[in-house]
Amino acid sequence: MAADVSLFQIFMDGVFIKNFLIIQFLGLCSFVGVTKDTKSAAGMSGAVIFVMALAATVSYLIYSFVLIPLKLEFLSLISFIVVIAALVQLVEFVVRKNIPSLYRSLGIYLPLITTNCAVLGVVLLNVLNEYSFIQSVVFGVAAGIGYTIVMLMMSGIRERSTLVSVPSSVRGLPQAFFIATMLSMAFVNYFGVIPL
Amino acid sequence: MNALSEFIRGITKDNPIFGLVLGLCPTLAVTTSIENAIGMSAGTAFVLICSNLLISALRKQIPPSVRLPIFILIIATFVSIVEMVMKAYFPPMYAALGVFIPLIVVNCIIIGRAEAYANKNNMFYSLIDALGSSTGFLLVLVLIGGIRELLGTGQIVTFGVQIIQLPINPITYMILSPGAFLTIGVLMAIVNYRKAKKLARGG
Numbered sequence: 296m297a298a299d300v301s302l303f304q305i306f307m308d309g310v311f312i313k314n315f316l317i318i319q320f321l322g323l324c325s326f327v328g329v330t331k332d333t334k335s336a337a338g339m340s341g342a343v344i345f346v347m348a349l350a351a352t353v354s355y356l357i358y359s360f361v362l363i364p365l366k367l368e369f370l371s372l373i374s375f376i377v378v379i380a381a382l383v384q385l386v387e388f389v390v391r392k393n394i395p396s397l398y399r400s401l402g403i404y405l406p407l408i409t410t411n412c413a414v415l416g417v418v419l420l421n422v423l424n425e426y427s428f429i430q431s432v433v434f435g436v437a438a439g440i441g442y443t444i445v446m447l448m449m450s451g452i453r454e455r456s457t458l459v460s461v462p463s464s465v466r467g468l469p470q471a472f473f474i475a476t477m478l479s480m481a482f483v484n485y486f487g488v489i490p491l
Numbered sequence: 492m493n494a495l496s497e498f499i500r501g502i503t504k505d506n507p508i509f510g511l512v513l514g515l516c517p518t519l520a521v522t523t524s525i526e527n528a529i530g531m532s533a534g535t536a537f538v539l540i541c542s543n544l545l546i547s548a549l550r551k552q553i554p555p556s557v558r559l560p561i562f563i564l565i566i567a568t569f570v571s572i573v574e575m576v577m578k579a580y581f582p583p584m585y586a587a588l589g590v591f592i593p594l595i596v597v598n599c600i601i602i603g604r605a606e607a608y609a610n611k612n613n614m615f616y617s618l619i620d621a622l623g624s625s626t627g628f629l630l631v632l633v634l635i636g637g638i639r640e641l642l643g644t645g646q647i648v649t650f651g652v653q654i655i656q657l658p659i660n661p662i663t664y665m666i667l668s669p670g671a672f673l674t675i676g677v678l679m680a681i682v683n684y685r686k687a688k689k690l691a692r693g694g
């Protein structure tokens with residue numbers, strides 16, 4: 296059981312040490328796809344934090360109160376996918392009805408999240424690490440914050456690097472990967488900084 | 492359309508990684524060694540072939556408006572099978588690949604091929620397409636895994652057999668995440684360069 300892991304450590308894990316984008320390579324499609332400008336990166340990150348926290352909460356409840364009592368653990372993957380898809384739809388309806396301004400800024404990013412492996416990753420890692428309810432929620436929020444930090448850094452650097460002159464075959468994706476190399480070099484060193 | 496050209500297309504023009512840029516997460520995460528790369532591509536290939544066949548067989552029955560949820564459920568079923576089989580028969584491989592086995596479910600390659608190909612073509616060509624894409628995926632993963640393992644540990648050991656050893660000081664960064672980004676960045680730049688050259692020759 297992971298009951299002895301402190302909440303602070305789980306938070307730091309989610310944000311830095313096991314950063315989803317750069318250390319664990321979860322959600323890379325949005326990492327290279329949506330970071331061309333800071334505005335859309337911020338929109339996507341907002342939507343991801345929101346859905347990650349919700350998905351971590353709901354999937355914990357479903358896993359421990361529906362699947363385990365009924366001995367249906369082998370259905371966990373299928374039910375998590377359905378839960379996330381339903382959750383994204385629900386969030387879309389609620390936000391569109393009640394907060395139209397937020398819907399306009401998040402709108403197009405919400406459907407993308409269903410197939411974002413970062414969200415499913417949070418849910419699966421929670422089960423794998425046997426986190427309790429509070430720990431699951433904290434890990435979900437922390438992973439969302441870590442995602443946001445990296446997305447904003449990446450989009451800021453990419454926005455400025457469009458002005459740099461590079462060979463035509465490096466322009467675009469290869470350049471984004473080189474920037475990611477530099478960022479991940481910084482993040483990898485967190486392994487040693489925070490003692491575990 | 493002939494079967495051979497459909498197969499080759501999955502490796503070259505529509506290569507999942509360099510042609511379509513789909514499924515980056517497993518490509519970078521599990522390529523710390525050739526062994527992991529082969530295990531991951533085997534799992535993905537099984538799911539891709541089975542889901543392409545089943546979706547192609549059911550393509551006239553699936554109502555277009557709900558096709559995506561149905562695709563995802565079909566894929567999730569096959570992924571659960573892979574997960575259970577790997578857990579039971581290849582525990583070390585399962586431990587090394589970890590959370591990325593269940594994450595095959597959201598791998599864009601599989602749903603991309605289902606949507607773009609299996610939904611429109613018959614079972615035979617869907618099978619060929621799945622085989623081609625899986626081979627393309629396998630080759631890229633083994634290439635990246637080989638480069639990272641060789642530079643990161645100084646040797647390549649696959650299934651207990653040492654294939655090659657380099658007299659270098661291992662660059663640990665190549666096994667960690669920076670190496671993954673660097674390798675795919677360099678490879679992608681080379682592919683772009685060759686494409687541009689081919690275009691300039693008028694080919």
